[in-house]
Amino acid sequence: GEDVEQSLFLSVREGDSSVINCTYTDSSSTYLYWYKQEPGAGLQLLTYIFSNMDMKQDQRLTVLLNKKDKHLSLRIADTQTGDSAIYFCAESYSGGGADGLTFGKGTHLIIQP
Amino acid sequence: DSGVTQTPKHLITATGQRVTLRCSPRSGDLSVYWYQQSLDQGLQFLIQYYNGEERAKGNILERFSAQQFPDLHSELNLSSLELGDSALYFCASKTSGLYEQYFGPGTRLTVT
Numbered sequence: 001g002e003d004v005e006q007s008l009f010l011s012v013r014e015g016d017s018s019v020i021n022c023t024y025t026d027s028s029s030t031y032l033y034w035y036k037q038e039p040g041a042g043l044q045l046l047t048y049i050f051s052n053m054d055m056k057q058d059q060r061l062t063v064l065l066n067k068k069d070k071h072l073s074l075r076i077a078d079t080q081t082g083d084s085a086i087y088f089c090a091e092s093y094s095g096g097g098a099d100g101l102t103f104g105k106g107t108h109l110i111i112q113p
Numbered sequence: 114d115s116g117v118t119q120t121p122k123h124l125i126t127a128t129g130q131r132v133t134l135r136c137s138p139r140s141g142d143l144s145v146y147w148y149q150q151s152l153d154q155g156l157q158f159l160i161q162y163y164n165g166e167e168r169a170k171g172n173i174l175e176r177f178s179a180q181q182f183p184d185l186h187s188e189l190n191l192s193s194l195e196l197g198d199s200a201l202y203f204c205a206s207k208t209s210g211l212y213e214q215y216f217g218p219g220t221r222l223t224v225t
Contacts, residue, residue: 041218042216048212
């Protein structure tokens, strides 16, 4: 079955880069997503990548996809205190228009001053 | 603000009861999704509707049901509630032909 795995915690110093990793098992995944959830808030879509891409950059965010190893990463450059949140990796398989997302458990990003 | 609205924001009810959660998708979005977020299970996909028709089912219990109305809003009905149904319930919507799902703020359900 489908499974998305993430480490639970990542601690970085303010100003450093954060790299959040994710592995998935479904080789038929079409799109891979990164969502951010701040305390008491909903899910904010940060970025997504199509499975035939290797990399996508959007301002401070860089997504890398290694399809062979089924490994996805999100790099946040110059991490700020406002980046403190839970980051979820998710995958979808767009077959027949049925594309509910499968999420990982989320990585808590902790920023040290 | 994603443009997806959900009501109510909080709901407290007793075991055995039935509740209805409501979602209004972003203007023009035909696809609506329901997700449950709990400490035990994490974020789980429940069900998807497209233009009034059920499109896909995930880990939705038989006690739960949903529908999407002609004005495209959706309701998630939870019945015979158990303590374990306490969770955050999110609705998301998506524009046809695009790939981003936008989430509402969620409804926090507490079953006592």
